[in-house]
Amino acid sequence: MTAPAYLMTRGRPRENRYDYQFIGAVPPARWWDAVTKHVQTTQREIVVARHEGGVGVYVTGVPSERRDAGGTPIRYTLVLDDLRDDPVLLQRIAALAWSADGYERLGEQLDKEFDADRIDAIIRGDEPAEDVPARTAAMLDSALEPAASLGDDPAGSWVGGVKDRDARRAFLARVTRLAAAEAEGWAFTSQAFGTLRGAHEAAADLRAPVAIMLLDPDGTSSIQEIAPGKGPALVKERRSRIPLIVGLSLAAVALILAIVWIMRSSA
Amino acid sequence: MNPAFKAAVLGPTRVGKTTLLTAILDETKQMLAGTGVIISLDERTQRRVRTHRQEMQQALLQREFNAYALAGTQDEAYYHVSLQSVADEDVRIPFSILDYPGKWLDPDFLDTVADGKRKWRECEEHIKASVMLLVPIDASILMEAETPPQRGAVPGLLQFGDVEEVARKWASTRNLAEHHHEPAVLVLAPLKCEKYFDDNGGWGRDADELRKRVAEWYGPMLDIVRGEATQRDIKIIYAPIDTYGVVELMEADWPRESDGRLGFRAHYRIRGDKTTPSVKAAGAVMTALCQCVVDGWAVAEGRVLAARQHDYARLVARDRERKGFWGTIGYYVSGESARNAADQGKTAMEITQIEQRQQQVRKSVEALAATAYDPRVEPWS
Ligand SMILES: Nc1nc2c(ncn2[C@@H]2O[C@H](COP(=O)(O)OP(=O)(O)OP(=O)(O)O)[C@@H](O)[C@H]2O)c(=O)[nH]1
Ligand SMILES: [Mg+2]
Numbered sequence: 001m002t003a004p005a006y007l008m009t010r011g012r013p014r015e016n017r018y019d020y021q022f023i024g025a026v027p028p029a030r031w032w033d034a035v036t037k038h039v040q041t042t043q044r045e046i047v048v049a050r051h052e053g054g055v056g057v058y059v060t061g062v063p064s065e066r067r068d069a070g071g072t073p074i075r076y077t078l079v080l081d082d083l084r085d086d087p088v089l090l091q092r093i094a095a096l097a098w099s100a101d102g103y104e105r106l107g108e109q110l111d112k113e114f115d116a117d118r119i120d121a122i123i124r125g126d127e128p129a130e131d132v133p134a135r136t137a138a139m140l141d142s143a144l145e146p147a148a149s150l151g152d153d154p155a156g157s158w159v160g161g162v163k164d165r166d167a168r169r170a171f172l173a174r175v176t177r178l179a180a181a182e183a184e185g186w187a188f189t190s191q192a193f194g195t196l197r198g199a200h201e202a203a204a205d206l207r208a209p210v211a212i213m214l215l216d217p218d219g220t221s222s223i224q225e226i227a228p229g230k231g232p233a234l235v236k237e238r239r240s241r242i243p244l245i246v247g248l249s250l251a252a253v254a255l256i257l258a259i260v261w262i263m264r265s266s267a
Numbered sequence: 268m269n270p271a272f273k274a275a276v277l278g279p280t281r282v283g284k285t286t287l288l289t290a291i292l293d294e295t296k297q298m299l300a301g302t303g304v305i306i307s308l309d310e311r312t313q314r315r316v317r318t319h320r321q322e323m324q325q326a327l328l329q330r331e332f333n334a335y336a337l338a339g340t341q342d343e344a345y346y347h348v349s350l351q352s353v354a355d356e357d358v359r360i361p362f363s364i365l366d367y368p369g370k371w372l373d374p375d376f377l378d379t380v381a382d383g384k385r386k387w388r389e390c391e392e393h394i395k396a397s398v399m400l401l402v403p404i405d406a407s408i409l410m411e412a413e414t415p416p417q418r419g420a421v422p423g424l425l426q427f428g429d430v431e432e433v434a435r436k437w438a439s440t441r442n443l444a445e446h447h448h449e450p451a452v453l454v455l456a457p458l459k460c461e462k463y464f465d466d467n468g469g470w471g472r473d474a475d476e477l478r479k480r481v482a483e484w485y486g487p488m489l490d491i492v493r494g495e496a497t498q499r500d501i502k503i504i505y506a507p508i509d510t511y512g513v514v515e516l517m518e519a520d521w522p523r524e525s526d527g528r529l530g531f532r533a534h535y536r537i538r539g540d541k542t543t544p545s546v547k548a549a550g551a552v553m554t555a556l557c558q559c560v561v562d563g564w565a566v567a568e569g570r571v572l573a574a575r576q577h578d579y580a581r582l583v584a585r586d587r588e589r590k591g592f593w594g595t596i597g598y599y600v601s602g603e604s605a606r607n608a609a610d611q612g613k614t615a616m617e618i619t620q621i622e623q624r625q626q627q628v629r630k631s632v633e634a635l636a637a638t639a640y641d642p643r644v645e646p647w648s
Binding site: 013014015016017019020021030033036037040041042043068069070071072073075191192193194195197198216 | 281310311314315318333334335336337338339340341342370373375376379381382522524525526530532
């Protein structure tokens, strides 16, 4: 018996009540919220995290064949709250990160399992839906590729590109270690940024170890360590203001005078 | 963080907010070519814009143009954008422009979004602090509505009630004593209007009719805004914009939706075999935004000069503490931004250089502000 897989999608009618929502059951905690500003939630992204309720995975940007009434393509988002007991399933889900085909297949299977009329009826309240998370979990096995092999997962925070084989294997190893409580924090893909600097910003914001898989890296794909507290993002960090304010006060006043003078003569 | 000048979009879902922002940034880039100043986007903003641009491109590569192909916005997004010296990334004027899912305008819908109320409150704070409110309008809905039931559907489709409420809050905040002397601009930006113009690859002759309909339908909102702004003027700019430009509405349907109301579907064709957008008139928005900065500058400079005989240090300290528009202007006018750039043990020569670049950015902002509007664009007050 696998953990329930919460399913978020929308119905076809235009009205707001058919908008994106969890179908049948809602995850008790939105443990993935802190990371959403570091990913593009409308694109293909995967987030794995240790949280109070276990080790969860969040998969977004899964394409459906359905279109809403206006013609906008519909997507699915999947949330499994706790996969500590099933690290292999977690690995198989995480491996979607580098498989556009895998995403397509998952979307097709979901479309088959829940046809368009049924989703609309569920949202309207005309059909029962309690079984949606269980049915979603049950179909995952047939929708996913077999598990791939793991690699070396460097300790601490790192970032790598999806094209790099070592990075991919390390990513799988990291999610496995998260599930086994051997690692803390987050492992996630991102299309929201593509540089080491962007990864530093995310790590600093999340205040926890991170393993980041860049889906569209600017530059090298090989694994790079994200040293806590310092990095290329911070080379411009200003020094403390206090000695400066004292030391520069005279110079500053002179500078203001100069600038005001320049501005006045140019006005 | 350097303080930034704020702006925000206001419109229902699918109206074209995100597409409009992309078009504005693209056109600003072209307007700045060769000036020594560039428009620079922070990494996440750049990615967001790139994804959106790719989606637009894909929509044009489909054989049949899907008018609503683009994924809607799912979370609030701040576009961090600066006009920046090519030579020195510390010398810049930053803007922060808010985009969000249009459906958040609907209070009932907000109830269903986790944390929705809090997120929307944050958005509202940004909107109220914005010197510019950018209101995209679905021109095709206004123009294709012919029969009484179709016209009856317009207010619902464009969510006039919700849009007016936010515009009211914006205007009443602009009217507060502490914001009186700040600039305030409302831009009415009809989108999806390729069919009605003949100046961007089309043969439409309906520019006058579009202006008339926008004035009619948005008259009540403008009245609300003017009614709130009892102590000040609010500048209103009418700017019909092409974000795609190379598509054209062929047919509009008004099907009955499942809730009994009329919906709207537009069918487009792509002109010729165009695969890249031909943006029109979007640059006017950046021009208007730069005018806000330049106007503010003039006022702030007056204050700095007036205070010259008095006490500089006190004035500067106060500016630094001030929040909002004057704090931001003060930061750039008082020279604090230059000092910050210079405060790392730079030599006198380097400091002079920084000052020169600052002048250059300032000149560019002034030049952008002085750029003539596209002939489509009109100041309405
Ligand atoms: N023909 C045409 N289509 C446009 C124009 N501007 C936007 N669109 C289309 O309108 C649809 C909605 O645009 P978005 O920019 O995503 O709308 P939005 O207001 O950000 O929507 P939400 O994010 O849901 O609030 C997209 O499929 C665009 O391609 C335009 O000027 N002309
Ligand atoms: Mg949007």
